[in-house]
Amino acid sequence: MLESFMQFEFLQNAAITGLLIGIVAPLLGVFIVVRRLSLIADALSHITLTGIAASLLLEKRVSSIDDWNPVYMGMAFSVAGAILIERLRKVYKHYEELAIPIILSGGIGLGVILISLADGFNTDLFSYLFGSVTAVSRDSMWTVLLVTVIVIFIVIFFYKELFVLSFDEEHASVSGVNGRWIHLLFIVMVALVIASAMQVVGILLVSALMTLPVASALRIATSFKQTIGLSIAFGEVSVMVGLYSSYHLSVPPGGTIVVMAILILVMSIIYKNVRNQQWIKGEAS
């Protein structure tokens, strides 16, 4: 593996991109999960697909456009979708979660039309749906690095605001935190991370990378910081083991990464149950 890693640029791209999204996807995932917004990740990944499809279609139909990186248009759609969700949440004040299925189905609907116009599914699209070890370009890798740096920087600087907003929105407001602004910043970050992670895990499974490691961490962690640390650790293990086995088994990495994340989840649930039983026994004796 190491030899081929040194030899093939595409492997380096995939591995480094994987390393980066293994950090940022679970990092934002923690805030998403505790705020019970897990479905937003799904909605945004589907609207990213629409962007990818639009880019592929344009490339095909407009001769002057050649070799566009569909990731950028995916990102643009994802960010636009994020802003739209926020808008819709205000329109449906009492049914805030309605914004998610609206954007999700709208994204797929439009996506399917664009895909058909671009003459249907091809290998390119398949790799966007389930991820690929070979499809990440050097350009995309640098973009993901930039997104990672920005996201980590923002989370560090707004950590206390993000935390207080997640724990108690009302209290955040009484603390003078501008919830609206921070929330918008947050959801735009989520959109960028989803478009970044999509290249490795695929559109259909990107939300899994944001939520499964967090679900595992929640079973074990005792503090919020520990939840973040463990989520990143679990995310990183899932991505690395997943990419490695994907390369050797010649299956899309989306599948192997998610299966790995599920394995960790199962282990964390068993670990917690065993510990609880030990604790009960200890109390009894």
Added chain:
Amino acid sequence: MSEQTIVKLDNVSFKYERETVVQDVDLEIKSGQFLGLVGPNGSGKSTLIKLMLGLEKPDKGTIQLFGRPLKQYKDWQEIGFVSQKANSFNSGFPATVLEVVKTGLVSRIGTFKFFNKKHKEKAMDALRTVEMEEYAHAGIGDLSGGQQQRVFIARALVSDPSLMILDEPTVGVDAKHVTEFYDLLGRLNKERGITLLMISHDIGTITDHATHVVCMNKTVHFHGQSEEYKEFSEEDLNQLYGYAVQQLTHNHSH
């Protein structure tokens, strides 16, 4: 300490959807008071507090905090808030008691600055005040309702507020701990000079502890010293706010 008006409401009204919840309320809270806000269900008590805190905007009237119009008010560390919601927060939230209490410092610290050791010590001090320091590293969801409520008091206390606003903080706290809870509030009021505004269902207990009482049902029906209020006969109360009191005594009997 000279008495200073720290909250001032002038002719404040608020509609929720189409229903008027708060109507023409004038209210002044002076520093050092322990003010109990009582009234039947749906009488607009919680809404009144939300208006004071800028969580809802009044349709009519003006609100001043510490002599400044609410819109221009920025010193949120001066106000500690313990909401009703504290009883129904996401109890699976993966945070320690210490992490929760530190969020009370967010307004004091300001944007682009981080929590540091000094803040941790302040949070521990606040936990000591509410006698919860040994639970600093426990998960917030693992505590009992009464313990959680103490933690939320600590969160409100940690920024050294001069005004604390509490919305039915004793809901979900067992009777034994309610007395301790009032003792704690009494100490904060007398020893630290923190002005308290507290909503309560339990008129008997609140009038025993508070220095002043405000009765409201959409509008303020009585505002005066607790002693004065306690002297009222049921008939006086009936006259004071008609139908409302029946519901009050009814609730009280449970």
